[in-house]
Amino acid sequence: MKTILLYYKYIDVQYPLQQVKWQKNLCLSLGLKGRIILATEGINGTVAGLQEACDAYIREMNNHPLFGGIDFKVSHCIGDPFPRLRVVEKEEITRLGKSPKEISYKDTGIHVTPAQAHDLITQNKELVILDARNNYEAAIGKFVNAVVPDIETFRQFPDYIDNHQDLFKDKDVLMYCTGGIRCERASAYVKSKGVAKNVYQITGGIDRYAQAFPDGYFRGKNYVFDGRIAVPVTNDILGQCGLCSVAADDYYNCLYAGCNKQLIICSGCVEKNRAICSETCQQKILDNPAMMRTTPHKTAQCLI
Ligand SMILES: [Zn+2]
Ligand SMILES: [Zn+2]
Structure with missing residues (x-):
């Protein structure tokens, strides 16, 4: 049984390469595998290993001057979800295809807790719920009545917004993604268009919302980018078999x-x-x- 830690933090990192080295050494010493991206805008990682190693990793991160206070999402897995360790520097910690200088996490939308998001959906009938994920993720699970962009990668998200601004005109928009990371800058992008009334995002994404409201407005499975592939939230099957069209979501x-x-x-x-x-x-x-x-x-x- 392995423990998986999923996390990110947007923060100014002056020397990402230094942090790449530090992360590599730390993970190697703890026997952790996975994938970590560093950029001048922060860190994004998924690592897996023994429980003690993950505990030690969280301790080290909390003692670090840049990476303290991260909300780690913890899950467990039979078998190894990652074959190797990969720590790299990139321009963005998740690839929107826009320079962090142009679209910054500092201009992000209004964070709401899962409970606040739930109330917004219940009370605001004019609310536009916007899925910030790719089409194949939304195919097996999404919020009820969400607008789902037909995009295959996050890099296509800005183009989608550019071409569908009328959907958001003068509306309150509530955005969500798997764990919250993509919304940080996707919401900044939506805001940059200046058409929506307010742009909200669910802190912790589907993951945290589903924990708080297992029978809430999210239906189906939460697609994840590790060996688990998808985490069931409700029993609804939203997808269909690509070959014979019966209901399926595996x-x-x-x-x-x-x-x-x-x-x-x-x-x-x-x-x-x-x-x-x-x-x-x-x-x-x-x-x-x-x-x-x-x-x-x-x-x-x-x-x-
Ligand atoms: Zn093939
Ligand atoms: Zn079939």
Whole structure:
């Protein structure tokens, strides 16, 4: 059993490379694996390891002059959710594709707690709920009546907003994402357009909202970017099998081992070895049967 820590902090970091080295040494000494991004605008990480190692990591972070006071999200996983440790410096801690000098976390939207968000949704019938995630995440779980941009990466979010400003004109907008990190600058971007009345964001994202309101306005599963793939919130199945269209919300990798596509497939189709994304991948498996994944590969099975 491994413990997973998920966290981020927006803060001015003068020398990100120095912090990359510090993080690498710290994680190596504790046997933690995962992925950490440092930038001049902060830190974003998901690390996994033994419980004691994660406790020590949190202690070290809290003692650090920049990284104290982080709200770590803790979950548990059977098996290893990450194959290796990767610590890198980038321009942004999550890639909106806009320079932090242009769209800064300091211009972010109004933070609301899950309870305040819940009240806003209940009371404000004019409220526009805006999903700041990608289409494949929202396909298996989202807030009731949320506006869901048809985007495949976060970098497409600004273009979506540019092209749909009328949706937000003079409206209160409540934004959400998985754990809150994307909303910090996505809300700054929406604000920068100057069309919405107020821009709110849920602190801690779906993750914290679902903990506070397991039977609230979020339905389905919360898609996550580690071995867990998706965390069930309610029993609603929002997605459908990409092959036979029955209700389904489990993602599988394409059976062709050279393809990284994830597909929503029902258990019936999985059993029939039909989890293949395209005729191209089908042909590649026929040409070289050794390239077929031996299991549908749902990665590590996790508890939460
Ligand atoms: Zn099916
Ligand atoms: Zn494929």
